[in-house]
Amino acid sequence: MKPRLxxxxxxxxxxxxxxxxxxxYYDIDVTFMSPVxxxxxxxxxxxxxxxxxxxxxxxxxxxxxxxxxDLGTFEYATFADSGTITFTFNGFYDLPQSSSNQCTxxxxxxxxSSQITQTGTITVTDxxxxxxxxxxxxxx
Amino acid sequence: xxPRRKRSHGPRVGVGLALLASLLLISVGTPWSARAAxxxxxxxxxxxxxxxxxxxxxxxxxxxLAQTPAxxxxxxxxxxDNEAFYQKWQFxxxxxxxxxxxxxxxxxxxxxxxxxxxxxxxxxNPTFINCYGQxxxxx
Numbered sequence: 001m002k003p004r005l006x007x008x009x010x011x012x013x014x015x016x017x018x019x020x021x022x023x024x025y026y027d028i029d030v031t032f033m034s035p036v037x038x039x040x041x042x043x044x045x046x047x048x049x050x051x052x053x054x055x056x057x058x059x060x061x062x063x064x065x066x067x068x069x070d071l072g073t074f075e076y077a078t079f080a081d082s083g084t085i086t087f088t089f090n091g092f093y094d095l096p097q098s099s100s101n102q103c104t105x106x107x108x109x110x111x112x113s114s115q116i117t118q119t120g121t122i123t124v125t126d127x128x129x130x131x132x133x134x135x136x137x138x139x140x
Numbered sequence: 141x142x143p144r145r146k147r148s149h150g151p152r153v154g155v156g157l158a159l160l161a162s163l164l165l166i167s168v169g170t171p172w173s174a175r176a177a178x179x180x181x182x183x184x185x186x187x188x189x190x191x192x193x194x195x196x197x198x199x200x201x202x203x204x205l206a207q208t209p210a211x212x213x214x215x216x217x218x219x220x221d222n223e224a225f226y227q228k229w230q231f232x233x234x235x236x237x238x239x240x241x242x243x244x245x246x247x248x249x250x251x252x253x254x255x256x257x258x259x260x261x262x263x264x265n266p267t268f269i270n271c272y273g274q275x276x277x278x279x
Contacts, residue, residue: 077273
């Protein structure tokens with residue numbers, strides 16, 4: 001029985017103190033900044049965040065954003081603890097998503113590490129009014 | 141002149157000894173000779189034959205027939221020996237211990253496996269617009 005105790009202790013130690021998956025959290029805030037206006041943002045119908053690099057994912061945010069200029073903060077969880085993770089916010093005028101109806105794109109990168117929680121900000125500062133025209137109301 | 145032969149008495153002695161031995165055997169083997177040794181005893185009264193069902197060996201002393209603690213213990217042991225294995229408390233005790241150990245081992249393995257795979261993701265902050273990624277319910 002005695003020889004099994006060190007093995008059990010090693011397994012438990014590995015499970016508790018390393019060598020296994022550990023969640024890392026990225027709290028990313030999305031903010032619109034001038035010259036982007038609330039009216040412009042309100043025409044977007046699809047808001048996506050592409051996660052690339054050490055992690056890969058596509059996140060769907062509520063669109064059009066309910067708040068302006070600070071859309072809010074989302075949290076992304078991953079086991080990645082090395083490399084660079086890039087979060088790219090893409091706003092589209094309509095579905096399906098394409099480069100011809102893309103309104104805006106902004107990103108931020110974070111370096112994955114042993115740090116459990118990292119914060120970041122995506123600041124949206126440009127808006128393509130050609131791809132995403134404002135709704136025009138005409139009077140009869 | 142022929143030498144004088146020595147006279148031998150061997151055959152006569154042998155015959156005599158054989159006769160004496162035969163007489164002794166006969167006297168010892170006959171019943172009258174055995175009874176003769178007991179002739180000085182008083183004659184026994186004739187005992188009537190007891191019915192076959194009656195146990196004449198049964199002791200008159202009731203205390204000898206009363207059950208002793210040892211008898212009870214032996215009877216109990218015999219009874220316990222005759223019980224089926226599933227009627228013994230030891231069987232259920234061992235079975236229960238094995239079942240509890242099995243459940244504990246499975247639960248521990250699942251917990252360890254879950255822990256090795258990161259465990260539970262932390263709850264989503266209600267002030268956030270949403271939470272995504274590994275371990276999160278959102279795609």
